[in-house]
Amino acid sequence: MTKIPLPGTPVRGSKSGSPIMALLDLLGRRWAMGVLWTLCDGGVATFRQLQERCETISPSVLNARLKELRAAGLVDHNGKGYVATDLGQELYTHLEPMGDWAKKWALTLKD
């Protein structure tokens, strides 16, 4: 079982666990942002639906990321499936503009 990075506990880049470093540690794991993105972008989803939406994620990693995101209060599981919490949605509003930025980025790289 992996250690879950939370503010106030030692994380990568900050022994005291500064909030931003804890966040970057949390999100800087394979599929962490992808799962949050997929969940916010597509709405409620069961474990297996999430798996499908992510196309190539393995269940063990999906499970690990979900545990972390839940512990961080970004994702929750109501009886029906996994959902982003208000906190998670709020973080997503910062993530979302990166979608448009990425398109521009793709064009820039063509030259």
Add this chain to the structure above:
Amino acid sequence: MTKIPLPGTPVRGSKSGSPIMALLDLLGRRWAMGVLWTLCDGGVATFRQLQERCETISPSVLNARLKELRAAGLVDHNGKGYVATDLGQELYTHLEPMGDWAKKWALTLKD
């Protein structure tokens, strides 16, 4: 040598390499956002200065991330040291608000 995720090439979560998935793959690597953050937040830095600022990053990983970020056009090296490009700075403007958000997040988790 690791494959560098760029839009248009197969990446995690998208075989066609959709821009956002390429970006999430690029940034979803250990220290990727941390390096960009540290560089933008603290200004130009030599390899070793970056290493110090990141506190616990190993030179091999720093080197790997720098290669990727340079290939992605987010970071560059002028004779003096490493710098974020205009593109990199622009992406950072989307990253930066997460700093404040993270502080709020830290408070929320205390309850």
Add this chain to the structure above:
DNA sequence: TAAAACCGCTACGGCTATCATAGCAATATT
């Protein structure tokens, strides 16, 4: 009521990424 499908996972073995530490060749400084 029995079969089929779906639920959230977990186990496994193999590969890749990351880690900390040491050190090297080249240039700049003293």
Add this chain to the structure above:
DNA sequence: AATATTGCTATGATAGCCGTAGCGGTTTTA
């Protein structure tokens, strides 16, 4: 000529990730 600084690279250990298979439980279908 010696020292310090530059950007890395080598190494060997550990942790993370991958794909596949499948389990025990609930819900839906025939």
